[in-house]
Amino acid sequence: MRRRGTEYRRYLVTAVALPQLAYCCAPAVRVWSAVTALWHRASGKSLADAERLHDLRITSEGDGTAAPIVPSAVEALMDRVHAAGMTGVRHGFNGLVMCADGTARLRRLKGLRAHAGRGVVFAAERDADRVAFNARFAASILTEETARQLLREHKASVPAGYRDYAPIDFGGGVTIGRIASTDSGTGRWDFFNRHIVTPLVTGRRVLDLGSNNGSLPLMMLRAGAASVVAVEGSPAVADFARLNARILEWRDIRRYDIRVITGDMRLFLTPDLGQFDVVTAFCSLYYLPECDMARIIAKAAAMRATLVLQANDAIHNLPASGSELRLLMTSNGYPNVDMHQFPGFARPLLVGAPQIIGDAAASERAWEAVPL
Numbered sequence: 593m594r595r596r597g598t599e600y601r602r603y604l605v606t607a608v609a610l611p612q613l614a615y616c617c618a619p620a621v622r623v624w625s626a627v628t629a630l631w632h633r634a635s636g637k638s639l640a641d642a643e644r645l646h647d648l649r650i651t652s653e654g655d656g657t658a659a660p661i662v663p664s665a666v667e668a669l670m671d672r673v674h675a676a677g678m679t680g681v682r683h684g685f686n687g688l689v690m691c692a693d694g695t696a697r698l699r700r701l702k703g704l705r706a707h708a709g710r711g712v713v714f715a716a717e718r719d720a721d722r723v724a725f726n727a728r729f730a731a732s733i734l735t736e737e738t739a740r741q742l743l744r745e746h747k748a749s750v751p752a753g754y755r756d757y758a759p760i761d762f763g764g765g766v767t768i769g770r771i772a773s774t775d776s777g778t779g780r781w782d783f784f785n786r787h788i789v790t791p792l793v794t795g796r797r798v799l800d801l802g803s804n805n806g807s808l809p810l811m812m813l814r815a816g817a818a819s820v821v822a823v824e825g826s827p828a829v830a831d832f833a834r835l836n837a838r839i840l841e842w843r844d845i846r847r848y849d850i851r852v853i854t855g856d857m858r859l860f861l862t863p864d865l866g867q868f869d870v871v872t873a874f875c876s877l878y879y880l881p882e883c884d885m886a887r888i889i890a891k892a893a894a895m896r897a898t899l900v901l902q903a904n905d906a907i908h909n910l911p912a913s914g915s916e917l918r919l920l921m922t923s924n925g926y927p928n929v930d931m932h933q934f935p936g937f938a939r940p941l942l943v944g945a946p947q948i949i950g951d952a953a954a955s956e957r958a959w960e961a962v963p964l
């Protein structure tokens with residue numbers, strides 16, 4: 593976890609700059625793609641065995657039903673094909689069938705192509721499928737171009753102070769903000785937070801307070817969190833988080849279970865938000881009055897959630913430092929707090945383990961005892 597070390601620079605060049613260059617040189621990528629397609633065909637590489645394609649609900653053995661082709665089912669078929677590392681669905685648009693289970697399938701494999709990885713050729717071919725889908729079905733699903741355009745447009749609606757706060761690397765050269773920074777967003781996640789937070793959230797239901805543009809909730813989902821409820825106070829920034837979730841789903845060819853709520857972090861103090869295994873507040877809890885910070889910590893403890901707070905030792909006019917947050921945690925239900933730090937980095941992470949205290953009723957009584 594070295595900050596701005598050789599590894600990090602290599603990542604910036606190979607995973608960010610090169611795909612961006614490839615997007616700018618799309619015609620050259622298309623030529624390269626055509627050459628490699630010919631090479632694959634000439635070398636007789638097999639696509640995938642018929643059984644696997646059937647299991648993935650990509651191909652149909654029969655003629656299907658007489659039902660008209662449903663565009664959303666074709667989009668889902670494209671996602672299945674792309675998620676399996678293949679492209680070329682557009683060549684089968686004339687040979688689609690609807691099956692009894694509601695899925696659209698390909699009748700023939702002509703034009704389908706398997707890729708060794710999700711590099712620039714895969715991205716260009718996948719995009720060609722999606723562009724052709726939009727043209728064929730008068731649709732507007734995300735493409736490389738429209739994703740970038742939406743991000744540009746939306747960024748302009750975010751309050752200036754937060755416009756560049758949290759950079760996100762969605763992958764494949766699609767980024768927002770000053771991506772080289774490791775202070776916030778995916779830079780902070782990759783350099784510091786990921787190593788500590790991933791094992792805590794994998795397979796867990798997470799509540800994230802003060803989520804900004806969703807960068808860290810989205811990284812937690814990408815790292816394996818089961819679901820995230822993200823609470824953000826600024827409506828424009830919360831909308832940006834919703835768009836960012838959509839863009840990440842497109843980029844990763846996955847659905848993420850995220851709900852972005854526009855509202856105050858203190859919504860957590862109402863019964864409505866549900867039950868969580870982990871509560872996180874990265875560089876945000878200290879914007880509340882201290883008594884509300886205490887109540888939120890106590891409620892997380894009563895819920896027996898793991899609590900992860902990110903401090904900021906460079907802020908002096910709020911109770912934001914690692915030592916102040918640790919004291920608040922130990923006095924409100926988290927006697928054992930691990931503080932993770934990195935030399936020269938002002939944002940330590942504090943992790944409070946849930947206490948095993950008696951039965952559920954005792955836990956509820958502990959929360960009810962917190963003064964309003």
Ligand SMILES: C[S@@+](CC[C@H](N)C(=O)[O-])C[C@H]1O[C@@H](n2cnc3c(N)ncnc32)[C@H](O)[C@@H]1O
Pocket residue numbers: 754758776777801802803804805807808823824825826829855856857858873874875876879880
């Ligand atoms: C410094 S940013 C941190 C964002 C994010 N957690 C991160 O670490 O990248 C603080 C965020 O908390 C939000 N915020 C501040 N006070 C809030 C409140 N009372 N309720 C909800 N959100 C709040 C701000 O709008 C901002 O997006």
